[in-house]
């Protein structure tokens with residue numbers, strides 16, 4: 001099945017795009033977190049969202065989710081790791097699934113400012129953003145997982161079903177001290193190392209992760225974080241300072257691919273994100289009509 005549009009991200013930009021395209025009767029898939037956006041939820045009090053003064057981030061996120069649900073918008077819980085522009089359509093890698101869509105709206109928020117030295121250079125050559133996608137290739141091999149969220153512990157455990165050795169480096173407050181490490185090791189055979197990754201090295205392929213305490217030799221390095229830079233997500237996409245270069249209609253350098261919200265550049269504000277979600281959606285409608 002090929003969707004008219006895949007919307008990536010469930011913050012205000014993605015949700016608004018999904019609502020607009022649903023009103024326009026387009027066949028969409030909205031991929032992201034079911035609870036909307038951690039960024040929205042972390043705002044204590046928001047005073048500049050038109051019509052909803054003095055609202056907490058949690059309340060605003062819930063209102064947005066409820067609004068989208070009331071229009072029939074459904075969220076596919078997942079994380080997109082790669083978008084392949086094939087010309088006629090896009091292939092969207094989400095976990096183990098490859099989703100097809102005629103157009104894409106990127107609404108993934110601001111990407112991380114700091115990637116690890118060597119991360120971009122070795123991406124696709126020993127560095128991967130998706131452990132569930134590549135796990136089968138690690139049969140009998142060793143891997144290091146650098147994880148930025150508890151959400152990815154399951155991905156590491158899945159990888160260990162194939163790999164003979166997995167080192168897990170949590171970049172977040174990991175469990176309750178040593179007990180959690182022992183439980184993870186006992187349940188899944190994963191070694192937890194509380195170290196700070198410094199650099200990825202290798203020849204043609206990445207084969208070493210240097211940390212603040214060790215030099216770890218490995219067959220592959222998985223870097224699991226919520227946000228992936230737009231340039232890594234879409235090969236060939238024009239970016240500038242970490243954001244996507246867009247025209248006023250939110251079109252990008254890749255035909256059929258639109259961007260909205262923080263990923264499309266400053267100002268980083270909620271109402272601007274929602275407005276761009278709407279603009280991108282209407283531009284997609286025009287694009288799809290012209291393609292017919």
Ligand SMILES: Cc1cc2nc3c(=O)[nH]c(=O)nc-3n(C[C@H](O)[C@H](O)[C@H](O)COP(=O)(O)OP(=O)(O)OC[C@H]3O[C@@H](n4cnc5c(N)ncnc54)[C@H](O)[C@@H]3O)c2cc1C
Nearest residue numbers: 009011012013037043079080108109261262268269270273
């Ligand atoms: C503490 C704080 C307070 C703020 N206060 C205000 C305020 O008072 N007023 C204001 O206007 N703005 C405020 N902002 C800014 C506002 O939150 C952002 O501008 C807004 O959330 C941007 O919306 P967005 O939809 O572009 O991206 P986001 O809200 O960042 O949402 C992006 C979503 O995409 C998901 N995603 C990312 N990558 C992928 C992927 N590869 N696959 C699937 N999903 C993915 C993310 O998990 C996230 O759910 C505040 C921000 C913070 C952090």
